[in-house]
Amino acid sequence: MTIETMPFSKALNAGLRKAMQDDPRVLLMGEDIGALGGVFRVTEHLKSEFGDKRVLDTPLAESGIVGSAIGLAMAGFRPVCEIQFDGFVFPAFDQITSQLAKITNRHEGALSMPIVIRIPYGGHIGAVEHHQESPEAYFTHTPGLRVVSPSTPNDAYWMIQEAIASNDPVIFLEPKSRYWPKGEVDLDASALPLHSSRIVRRGSDVTLVGHGAMVTTLLQAAALAEAEGTSCEVVDVRSLSPVDYGPILDSVRSTGRMVYAQEAPGFTSLGSEISATVMERAFYALEAPVLRVSGFDTPFPPAKLEGVYLPDADRILEAVDRSLAY
Amino acid sequence: MTGHAGVGSVGFVTSTDTPLVRVLAEDGTFAPTDAAQRYLPLIDALTDAELEQFYRDMVVIRAIDAQATNLQRQGQLALWPPSRGQEAAQVGSAHAARRQDTIFPSYREHVVTRIRGVDPLDIIRVMRGTSHGGWDPTDPKNGNTRIYTLVLGSQTLHAAGFGMGLAFDGKTGSGDPERDEAVVVYYGDGASSQGDVHEAMVFAASYDAPVLFFLQNNHWAISVPVATQSKVPLVGRGAGYGIPSERVDGNDVLASFAVSRMLLDEARAGLGPRAIEAVTYRMGAHTTSDDPTKYRGSDEEQLWAQRDPIARMRAYLLGRGASDAFFADVDTEGADAAEDLRSRTVALPAPTRAKVFDHVYSEPHPLIDEQRAWLDQYEASFGENA
Numbered sequence: 001m002t003i004e005t006m007p008f009s010k011a012l013n014a015g016l017r018k019a020m021q022d023d024p025r026v027l028l029m030g031e032d033i034g035a036l037g038g039v040f041r042v043t044e045h046l047k048s049e050f051g052d053k054r055v056l057d058t059p060l061a062e063s064g065i066v067g068s069a070i071g072l073a074m075a076g077f078r079p080v081c082e083i084q085f086d087g088f089v090f091p092a093f094d095q096i097t098s099q100l101a102k103i104t105n106r107h108e109g110a111l112s113m114p115i116v117i118r119i120p121y122g123g124h125i126g127a128v129e130h131h132q133e134s135p136e137a138y139f140t141h142t143p144g145l146r147v148v149s150p151s152t153p154n155d156a157y158w159m160i161q162e163a164i165a166s167n168d169p170v171i172f173l174e175p176k177s178r179y180w181p182k183g184e185v186d187l188d189a190s191a192l193p194l195h196s197s198r199i200v201r202r203g204s205d206v207t208l209v210g211h212g213a214m215v216t217t218l219l220q221a222a223a224l225a226e227a228e229g230t231s232c233e234v235v236d237v238r239s240l241s242p243v244d245y246g247p248i249l250d251s252v253r254s255t256g257r258m259v260y261a262q263e264a265p266g267f268t269s270l271g272s273e274i275s276a277t278v279m280e281r282a283f284y285a286l287e288a289p290v291l292r293v294s295g296f297d298t299p300f301p302p303a304k305l306e307g308v309y310l311p312d313a314d315r316i317l318e319a320v321d322r323s324l325a326y
Numbered sequence: 327m328t329g330h331a332g333v334g335s336v337g338f339v340t341s342t343d344t345p346l347v348r349v350l351a352e353d354g355t356f357a358p359t360d361a362a363q364r365y366l367p368l369i370d371a372l373t374d375a376e377l378e379q380f381y382r383d384m385v386v387i388r389a390i391d392a393q394a395t396n397l398q399r400q401g402q403l404a405l406w407p408p409s410r411g412q413e414a415a416q417v418g419s420a421h422a423a424r425r426q427d428t429i430f431p432s433y434r435e436h437v438v439t440r441i442r443g444v445d446p447l448d449i450i451r452v453m454r455g456t457s458h459g460g461w462d463p464t465d466p467k468n469g470n471t472r473i474y475t476l477v478l479g480s481q482t483l484h485a486a487g488f489g490m491g492l493a494f495d496g497k498t499g500s501g502d503p504e505r506d507e508a509v510v511v512y513y514g515d516g517a518s519s520q521g522d523v524h525e526a527m528v529f530a531a532s533y534d535a536p537v538l539f540f541l542q543n544n545h546w547a548i549s550v551p552v553a554t555q556s557k558v559p560l561v562g563r564g565a566g567y568g569i570p571s572e573r574v575d576g577n578d579v580l581a582s583f584a585v586s587r588m589l590l591d592e593a594r595a596g597l598g599p600r601a602i603e604a605v606t607y608r609m610g611a612h613t614t615s616d617d618p619t620k621y622r623g624s625d626e627e628q629l630w631a632q633r634d635p636i637a638r639m640r641a642y643l644l645g646r647g648a649s650d651a652f653f654a655d656v657d658t659e660g661a662d663a664a665e666d667l668r669s670r671t672v673a674l675p676a677p678t679r680a681k682v683f684d685h686v687y688s689e690p691h692p693l694i695d696e697q698r699a700w701l702d703q704y705e706a707s708f709g710e711n712a
Binding site for chain 1: 457458459462463464465472473475477480482483484485486487488489490491492494495521522525526528529532681684685686687688689691692693
């Protein structure tokens with residue numbers, strides 16, 4: 001087994017490189033992804049390695065990036081688009097939701113759309129407006145798209161390759177606060193299929209569920225709870241659409257309690273959907289209603305207030321206490 | 327500043343100083359404008375059979391178009407967007423494209439698609455509500471014709487990306503026009519205001535994509551006149567992107583053919599994208615849901631009726647000695663095609679409910695499978711009476 005320790009961003013870089021080596025039709029496109037290597041350096045060195053026909057520094061136009069990627073896919077390429085920040089995806093929203101997501105259906109299966117759209121998302125980086133948002137629900141609400149979010153370097157390395165190999169469009173959400181921490185990457189084999197959720201910590205009293213950077217916060221909360229005598233199980237959703245309910249339901253059936261945590265505003269969010277489904281399918285196993293801990297239903301605030309807005313371990317533990325009090 | 331007049335003006339075309347490529351005058355006489363001179367060799371090379379085919383295609387699609395409009399009025403279609411008046415712009419450009427080219431239509435290019443090999447019934451499927459797409463663009467019989475796009479301008483970006491792919495794959499710029507590939511993308515004066523069209527021109531220009539942007543200026547985006555879309559002739563937009571552009575009389579099939587052929591061949595030669603503004607007129611409604619009497623006058627419609635593209639070509643062919651038997655034969659073919667379309671339209675089967683779930687994804691998807699199974703079970707619960 002070949003294990004290397006590397007930051008999340010380098011794992012993505014390695015995964016992209018591997019996908020480009022494996023399939024000459026894979027090309028990268030986005031703003032500043034060439035010489036600069038992207039604002040987060042995820043595509044660093046790839047332009048010099050693969051050339052400017054496979055790593056395109058595109059004009060600054062997100063709809064243009066996704067719309068021309070669709071045309072490239074029609075011409076037989078497998079484009080991987082980088083959107084520079086979460087809040088900049090919306091100029092491409094029409095091309096993603098009305099075109100990309102529906103083209104296979106519109107063509108009654110005659111065309112597939114093997115396009116990956118990478119979007120750095122989420123807070124914790126103290127950035128200005130439009131740079132800290134969690135837009136996943138717009139995409140999970142759109143039939144025809146697949147949506148995933150890795151939370152570890154190993155998942156980053158494998159999930160980007162699996163997303164590129166998918167013949168369906170994949171919205172690939174990269175929790176940007178996790179770009180820098182290092183982790184072990186198994187370069188030989190993927191542990192799980194792309195659309196799998198995973199229990200990342202065993203526990204018996206309460207199930208904590210979340211995705212992306214929130215998985216780290218959930219693990220912090222679980223460690224704190226353990227010190228107080230509460231055993232929390234933690235599930236990393238990984239695949240936001242479709243959701244792999246098996247591990248989530250198994251966990252909830254054993255603990256009887258669940259808290260979902262997310263950075264996104266809670267109203268009509270992924271947490272809403274998963275919570276409702278768990279209550280429909282595991283009703284008799286529940287000792288308490290499924291509780292949600294979310295960003296507030298406000299615009300993401302100025303950076304000096306992000307600590308007020310983003311759910312932290314304490315807010316998760318407050319929900320754990322409420323669940324246990326039922 | 328050229329003096330095109332304001333909202334709703336019929337003078338927008340004629341009062342501008344912008345050069346216009348026109349070969350046939352409104353009465354069908356051969357009277358090339360100065361701007362047309364460089365294109366004349368392409369027209370001289372056309373055979374009588376080709377000229378007659380241009381006319382035939384225009385007449386037949388008008389008959390089909392009228393039939394489809396009637397079918398909508400009779401409740402057989404949800405909607406029909408008539409192409410009446412725009413036949414010359416479409417027939418000329420469609421014949422200018424070469425076999426290996428790829429066509430991205432908007433949603434009114436009924437004769438373009440027919441010339442490329444698409445069965446008009448496949449458009450009917452879309453307008454009747456049995457299919458979103460209608461045909462398979464990867465089936466060779468459809469002549470590399472992509473399906474209609476209803477969100478205005480979206481397809482221009484797909485065309486730009488497709489053209490980028492051709493350039494990356496070395497399928498353009500060899501110097502052999504029979505081998506090099508190019509793309510024609512159709513859009514209208516309304517769509518020209520969409521951001522996607524502008525982004526498509528930026529991308530196509532930056533990557534030297536072999537794309538011909540073919541704008542049919544039919545003067546009306548439903549009820550809003552072209553003067554609201556642009557303060558200058560739309561042909562001027564291309565220059566801002568470094569895209570050589572030409573304005574043609576879109577009701578002159580010869581001008582449309584020759585300019586499209588030359589600009590497409592320049593694009594396929596690796597010289598980068600090209601653009602055409604074909605000045606034409608939507609003689610009918612935007613769609614069967616529209617009522618043009620609310621926003622334009624009959625004087626304007628009458629003026630454009632005098633510029634009818636079919637009458638113009640008919641007069642030209644008569645002048646060249648085409649026979650009465652030829653014209654009668656064409657009219658018969660149009661009537662037959664319309665009748666054939668009617669009988670096949672009413673015989674179209676309704677889609678089965680499985681179509682709701684089919685092909686949402688290319689690969690298996692648990693939520694779709696679950697919902698399909700649920701609906702099957704639900705329907706089965708009604709027993710034989712389902």
